[in-house]
Amino acid sequence: MIASAKAKWNDLHLFYSHRRYTAPVPESAALEIENLCVNRPNENVLALENISVRVPIGTRLALVGPNGAGKSTLLKTIAGLLPIRSGKLLIYGLPVGACHHRVAYLPQRGEIDWRFPITLRRLVMTGRYVHLGWLRRPSPRDWQIVDQIIARLGLSELAERQIGQLSGGQQQRALLARALAQEADLILLDEPTSAVDAETQAIISRLIAELSRDGKTLVVATHNLERLESDFDSVLYLREGRQVSESALQHTR
Amino acid sequence: MISLNDLIEPFVRFQFMRHSLLAVVMVGTLCATIGVYVVLRRMAFIGDALAHTVLPGIVLAYFNGLSLFLGAVVAGLLTALGIGWLSRRETLREDTAIGIMFTFMFALGILLMSTARSFRDFTHILFGNVLGVTPGDLTLIGVVSLIVLGTLLLFHKEFELTSFDPIHAEVIGLRADRLRYALLILLALTVVTAIQAVGVVLTSAMLVTPAATASLLTNRLPRMMLIAVVVAISAGVIGLYFSYRYNVASGAAIVLACSVLFGLAWLGRTLRRALSGFWARYR
Numbered sequence: 098m099i100a101s102a103k104a105k106w107n108d109l110h111l112f113y114s115h116r117r118y119t120a121p122v123p124e125s126a127a128l129e130i131e132n133l134c135v136n137r138p139n140e141n142v143l144a145l146e147n148i149s150v151r152v153p154i155g156t157r158l159a160l161v162g163p164n165g166a167g168k169s170t171l172l173k174t175i176a177g178l179l180p181i182r183s184g185k186l187l188i189y190g191l192p193v194g195a196c197h198h199r200v201a202y203l204p205q206r207g208e209i210d211w212r213f214p215i216t217l218r219r220l221v222m223t224g225r226y227v228h229l230g231w232l233r234r235p236s237p238r239d240w241q242i243v244d245q246i247i248a249r250l251g252l253s254e255l256a257e258r259q260i261g262q263l264s265g266g267q268q269q270r271a272l273l274a275r276a277l278a279q280e281a282d283l284i285l286l287d288e289p290t291s292a293v294d295a296e297t298q299a300i301i302s303r304l305i306a307e308l309s310r311d312g313k314t315l316v317v318a319t320h321n322l323e324r325l326e327s328d329f330d331s332v333l334y335l336r337e338g339r340q341v342s343e344s345a346l347q348h349t350r
Numbered sequence: 351m352i353s354l355n356d357l358i359e360p361f362v363r364f365q366f367m368r369h370s371l372l373a374v375v376m377v378g379t380l381c382a383t384i385g386v387y388v389v390l391r392r393m394a395f396i397g398d399a400l401a402h403t404v405l406p407g408i409v410l411a412y413f414n415g416l417s418l419f420l421g422a423v424v425a426g427l428l429t430a431l432g433i434g435w436l437s438r439r440e441t442l443r444e445d446t447a448i449g450i451m452f453t454f455m456f457a458l459g460i461l462l463m464s465t466a467r468s469f470r471d472f473t474h475i476l477f478g479n480v481l482g483v484t485p486g487d488l489t490l491i492g493v494v495s496l497i498v499l500g501t502l503l504l505f506h507k508e509f510e511l512t513s514f515d516p517i518h519a520e521v522i523g524l525r526a527d528r529l530r531y532a533l534l535i536l537l538a539l540t541v542v543t544a545i546q547a548v549g550v551v552l553t554s555a556m557l558v559t560p561a562a563t564a565s566l567l568t569n570r571l572p573r574m575m576l577i578a579v580v581v582a583i584s585a586g587v588i589g590l591y592f593s594y595r596y597n598v599a600s601g602a603a604i605v606l607a608c609s610v611l612f613g614l615a616w617l618g619r620t621l622r623r624a625l626s627g628f629w630a631r632y633r
Contacts, residue, residue, distance in 0.1 A: 139439065176521045197523035204517050213390060213514030214569040223511050227522035231508060259569040275518070 118198050122190025127283050127314035128152040128175065133184035135174050143182070144170045145338045152316065152331075154189075154282075157309050159325055160318040162335035168318035169205065171335070172285045175316065176202035188283060197227050201281035203272050205288055211261040217271050218256040221247055224278030246274045250300060266297030273301060277308075284308060286317040302328055360594045366481055370590060373483040373491060374604065377544045378582030380495045381556035382564075383502060384540050385582075386575050387533060389561040391513050395445055396433070396534075397557035399452035400541040401550040403429040405459025409466070419490070419546060426538035429455055434531045480548045480590070480600045487547050494543040498536045509533065510571060552601040556582055559608040563615045581611050 128151070135145040145167045152158045160168040173179045174186065177193045177200070186193055188200060201224070225239045235243075247256050250270045255263060263271060269289060276284055286305075290298045298321075305315060305328050317329070325332060334341040360367045388394060407425025411418050429451050436447035502509065508529055512519045516526040544553040564577035589604030 139441065177523075178517065178520055194523065197521070200521065202518070202521045208515075208517050210390075210514040214565070214571045214574055215510065215514060216570070223507075223515070223518060226507060226511065226524070229507075232504060234507075261569075279522075 119191060119196040121196075121199070121282075122187075125187065125190030126151050127154045127156070127189060128158075128316065129185065129187040129190075131185040133171075133174070133186055134182045135170060135179055136182050137170075138179065143338060144179075145174070147184070148333075148335075148340050150333050150340075150343055152314055154314055155309060155312045156330040157305060157315040157317065157328065159329040159332045160316065160335060161320075161322065161325070161332055162341070165337070166335040167338040168335055169287050170338070172202065172287050172316065172318055175283075176200060176285055178202075198279070199282045200285065201276035201279040201283070202285045203276045203287060203289060205291075206265065206268055206272070209260075209272075211268065213260070215260055216257050217252060217260055217263065217267075218243060218247065220260050220271055221274045221278050224275035227279060242280075243274075243278050246277045249277075250274045250304075251296075264294070266293035269293050270297055270300060273304065277304075281313075283314045283316070286315065288318050288320065290319065290321050357591060360591065367590070367594065369483050369485070369488060370480045370600065371587065372488055373480055373547045374586030374590060375583050376488070376491045376495050377548055377553075378556055378560070378586045379579050380491070380498055380540055381544055381553065382560040382578035382582035383499060383575050384533075384537060385557040385561035386564065386571070386578055387502075387509065387513060388537065388557050389565055391533075393444065393448075393537075394558045395448050396537065397541055398550075398554045399433075399448045400426055400429055400538055401545055401553055402459075403452055403455035404542055404545065406455055406462055407459075409459055409462040413462075413466070419542070422542045422546070423539065425455065426542045427535060430534035430538040431531065434527075434534050438527060480552070480604070481593075483547050491543055491547055494539050498540055501532070501536055505529070505532070548604075549601050552605055555605040555608050559605075559612050560585070563608075563612045566612075566615045566619050581608070581615075585611055 130148055130150045133145060133148040134143055136142065137144040148167075148171065150158070160171060162168055170179065174181060175188065175193065177197075181193070188195070221243045222235055222239065225235055225243065229235065229239070244253075244256070247253055250273060252267065252270055252274065255267060260268065260271065273286070273289060276286070289301050293301075302324060305317065308315060309330075319325070331343065331345045333343045361371055385397075388397060404422040404425045407421035407423070407428075408418050409421075410416075411421025432451045433444065433447045436442050436450065437444040442450075508519075508524060512524065512526040512529045519526045519529075541553055541557070544556065548556070560578040560581040561574070563581045564574045567577055568574050585607035586604055589607040590600060592598065592607070593600035593603040
């Protein structure tokens with residue numbers, strides 16, 4: 098009886114929608130997009146037109162193109178932040194929003210209120226919230242995961258700093274730490290290396306390689322064309338919301 | 351010099367002073383806690399607006415012989431939902447939505463009021479009187495405080511996350527918009543309750559000034575709430591005492607005490623920064 102009451106309670110979806118874990122469809126790609134069209138927010142103008150791309154599990158796709166090409170829009174659509182106008186978008190064989198556990202999204206830095214009174218450690222912990230749901234507080238294991246990831250990104254000494262007191266590169270690493278804390282399979286990164294110091298760039302590059310080795314799938318919007326060959330398996334070129342080309346990068350990993 | 355005995359004497363001697371003390375402590379705790387979100391989410395204007403938009407609800411309840419409090423609650427909730435709806439998905443900025451709802455509801459209230467013969471019946475509920483709170487008022491404040499503070503405590507991590515990063519909240523399937531409505535509703539309940547006991551000006555001040563004071567002194571959320579509550583209660587006690595001792599308006603005395611505490615915090619922070627700069631240069 099308690100179990101059925103609990104199931105009903107979860108079905109209310111009052112604040113969290115579909116927060117239960119859903120298993121992936123067997124043999125599906127990490128990301129499968131076909132003829133995807135997306136409107137600009139609150140406008141009936143296309144921001145993305147007929148995008149098609151398939152990203153196998155464990156590979157790394159770079160999104161490349163000038164500002165306003167639609168890289169961020171594509172990432173936001175995959176993250177479930179923008180509605181799809183037409184076309185198909187499947188994540189591990191499931192529609193967007195079917196399993197929030199599986200997708201982590203690193204936004205551009207400007208989209209967060211950095212003056213908010215919260216420490217770096219707590220910011221990273223918000224990556225665990227999808228596993229907690231409501232009313233549950235983080236367990237010692239959650240804190241352990243968070244502290245390990247903070248150490249991996251070289252931020253341990255800054256863990257108790259208020260997030261506004263971090264440098265741009267440190268803030269970027271904190272956001273990446275949060276995306277990792279989520280333990281997602283598909284990781285979306287929006288310009289993770291733009292306007293950051295050399296140390297942060299090196300750490301982020303190293304992590305992208307490590308994550309891919311762990312079987313994670315990455316989709317990364319980037320301006321850094323020099324590292325394309327070394328950091329990615331394929332590239333999607335975008336211009337004015339359209340796909341210019343999609344190509345695999347030839348290299349040995 | 352004022353001795354401790356002088357300070358507690360009015361509260362020991364008069365029941366109405368004890369009642370107002372209890373009201374100020376509860377309203378201060380309630381307003382200061384939710385006020386931290388009001389300040390951090392840049393909604394400072396909303397407390398003031400809600401305080402005025404309850405007017406048509408009160409007038410209609412009065413005409414129909416219903417509870418004025420109930421009328422105020424309904425009008426407050428309608429305002430909260432209206433603001434939330436107008437500013438959803440950033441169609442309008444929240445402060446613009448507040449401006450529209452605020453003036454619309456207040457004008458509606460004035461219009462309705464002008465059909466009545468006398469304005470006097472409404473002035474009490476709009477301006478409140480902390481020295482005249484009844485045991486019934488105290489119970490009401492107590493119940494609303496439990497509801498509001500309980501909800502804030504239960505959903506602390508969700509309110510915190512949606513306040514600084516609504517995008518991440520959306521990505522993990524947390525409904526940031528619904529939490530915003532929930533916060534607006536809690537705020538409407540708080541404002542309506544506080545107004546009845548302590549009036550419009552005191553409510554606005556209690557929502558914003560203690561939280562702003564605390565935001566100068568710490569950058570941890572739970573600590574900020576704690577400091578805000580301490581500031582609100584201190585200002586309440588100091589203000590009540592002065593209003594008794596020098597026979598001045600109690601609400602205004604409390605607001606001024608709040609402002610003085612804010613000024614001290616500001617001064618303290620400025621001095622600390624100047625001193626640390628001085629040491630850094632001459633060491």
